[in-house]
Amino acid sequence: MRLTSLRLRLVLVFGLVALTAAVSASGIAYWLNREAVLTRAQDNALGDFREQMGSRDRTLPLRPTEEELRRSAYEMSRSSQHYDVVLTARGPGDRTVMGYSDPDAFTLRDVPPSLLEAVNRKQKVTSANKAEFHMFWQRVEEQGTPYLVGGVKVVGGGPTGYLRKSLQPEADDLRSLAWSLGIATGLALIGSALLAQAAATTVLKPVHRLGVAARRLGEGKLSTRLQVSGTDELAELSRTFNRAAASLEKRVADMSAREESSRRFVADMSHELRTPLTAITAVSEVLEEEADSLDPMIEPAVRLVVSETRRLNSLVENLMEVTRFDAGTARLVLDDVDIADQITACIDARAWLDAVDLDAERGIMARLDPRRLDVILANLIGNALKHGGSPVRVSVRVEGEELVIRVRDHGPGIPEEVLPHVFDRFYKASASRPRSDGSGLGLSIAMENARIHGGRITARNVPEGGAVFTLRLPRDGRTAEEEDGGDGGDGGDGRSGNGGTERKGRPARGGGARAGDGKGDEDNEGGSGSKGARGR
Secondary structure, three states: OOOOOHHHHHHHHHHHHHHHHHHHHHHHHHHHHHHHHHHHHHHHHHHHHHHHHHHHHHHOOOOOOHHHHHHHHHHHHOOOOOOEEEEEEEOHHHOEEEEEOOOOOOOHHHOOHHHHHHHHOOOOOOOOOOOOOOOEEEEEEEOOEEEEEEEEEOOOOOOEEEEEEEOHHHHHHHHHHHHHHHHHHHHHHHHHHHHHHHHHHHHHHHHHHHHHHHHHHHOOOOOOOOOOOOOOHHHHHHHHHHHHHHHHHHHHHHHHHHHHHHHHHHHHHHHHHHHHHHHHHHHHHHHHHOHHHOOOOOHHHHHHHHHHHHHHHHHHHHHHHHHHHHHOOOOOOOEEEEHHHHHHHHHHHOOOOOOEEEEEOOOOEEEEOHHHHHHHHHHHHHHHHHHOOOOEEEEEEEEOOEEEEEEEOOOOOOOOOOHHHOOOOOOOOOOOOOOOOOOOOHHHHHHHHHHHOOOEEEEEEOOOOOEEEEEEEEOOOHHHHHHHOOOOOOOOOOOOOOOOOOOOOOOOOOOOOOEOOOOOOOOOOOOOOOOOOOOO
C-alpha cells in the first residue's frame, strides 16, 4: 500500500483509535486492580497485626523480659500474613527491651524515622479522637522489593510493635496483570487492523470500481455502467455515475451525429462545387488570356473574377483535404525521399528560387509521403514569403532519428498573443481584416500532414526579428506506417493549402536555392520578435 493510500490511512486511523481505547481501558483496569490488591493486602496485614498486638498485650507481663518479647514476636510472625515483627517495651529495671522475630531480616533500624515518630506521638483525647495512640503505616521499597511497614503502640503502657510485610507476591500478580493487559492491547490492535482492512475493502471496492469505470469513460467507452446494489451512500454514488454516463453518452452521440452531418455537408458541398468551378475556371482562364484585348473598363472586373475563382478553387481543395483528415480517411503513400531534392522541387515548382535560401546537404534520406511533404513545405515557405520578409531560409538537419526542417523569415515576427493560434483553422491575426488572400487553413493542413507522419510543427520568434517554423518528422517512417495501415493515397493534386499558386509556363531555374552547399548560419530560435500583425 502506498503511504498516501486511503486504505493505509483507514487502517492507521482504526489502529490509533483501537490503541487509544485499549491503552486507556488497560491503564484504568491496571490502576483499579493495583489499588484493590494493595489495599486488600495492606488491610489484611494491618488488621491481623492489630489483633495480634491486642492478644499479646493480655499475655505479656507488665515488665516483660527480652526473651518474652522475642518469643512473642516470633509467634506473631508465624501468622497467616507472614510478616516480620519487632516489639519494644519497658522491661525490668525500667529499661527498654526489644524482641525480633528475625533480627537478620527486620530490626528497629529498618523502620522509617517518620513512622517511628508518628507511632510514638501521643494524641490528645477528644470526642472525635478516643485513643492516645494510633496505628500508622507506609509503603517502602528496598533493593527493588516493595514492603508494607506499620506500627502501633498499645494504650496503657503496653508494648509497641512494628511489622514489615513483603508485597512482592502482589507486585508479581500486578506484573502478570500488566503483561496480560499488554497482550490484550496488542491483540486488540491486530484485531482492529484486520477489521479496518475488512472495512476498507468494503468501502474502497466500490470506490475502486467507480475509478475504473471513470477511467474507461475517459477512454471513450461511454457505454460503461456500474452494477448497483444496496441503498447506502456508495450505491447512490454509483447511480449518480450511471445517470451522468448515460447523459454524457447521449450528448456525445448527438454531437457526433451533428459533427458527422456537418462533415458530410462540407464534403458534399465541396464535391458539388468542383463541377461548376471546373467550368468557371476554364472560362476565367480564357478571359485572362483575352484580358489585354478587352475594354479597359471591363478588364479590372475580369481580372478580379479570375483571382477570386482561383481563390475559391483553392478554398474548395482545402476544405476537401480537411474533410479527409476529420473523417480519418487520409492515408500515406510512403517512399524513400532525398529531402534536398524534394525541397528544391517544391520551391522550383512555385517559382520561389529567387526568394528562398536553401541550406540542405544532398543524400539526407527519409521515408515519407512526397506529396504530403510538398504540401507542408508549400504552406510553410509560402506563409513565410507572404507574411514574413525576405530572405526566407530553409535549413535541413538530422537530429538522432528525426528529420528537422526549419523555415525562417526576416519579417516583423508573430505577435505573442497570436502564437498559440497559428495552427488553428480559419484563424487570422487581424480581426479587422477578416478577408484576405488566404483561407486560414494552410498551416492547420500542414500540421495535420505532419501528425499523420508522426511528427509535429512548432512556431516561435527569434530575437533578431522574424519567425521560424520547425518541422520534425521521423526518418524511418515506422510511426507513419502504423498510422497508414497499409492503405493507399486519398487522392488530391497535392497543392492543398495557401502556400502559393503555381505559375504556369515559367521554366524551372536553378539559381536561388543552394542545395548541398553546407554553408549558412544555424537559425537563431527563441525570444520574441516585433509585434507586427501577420495573418498566418
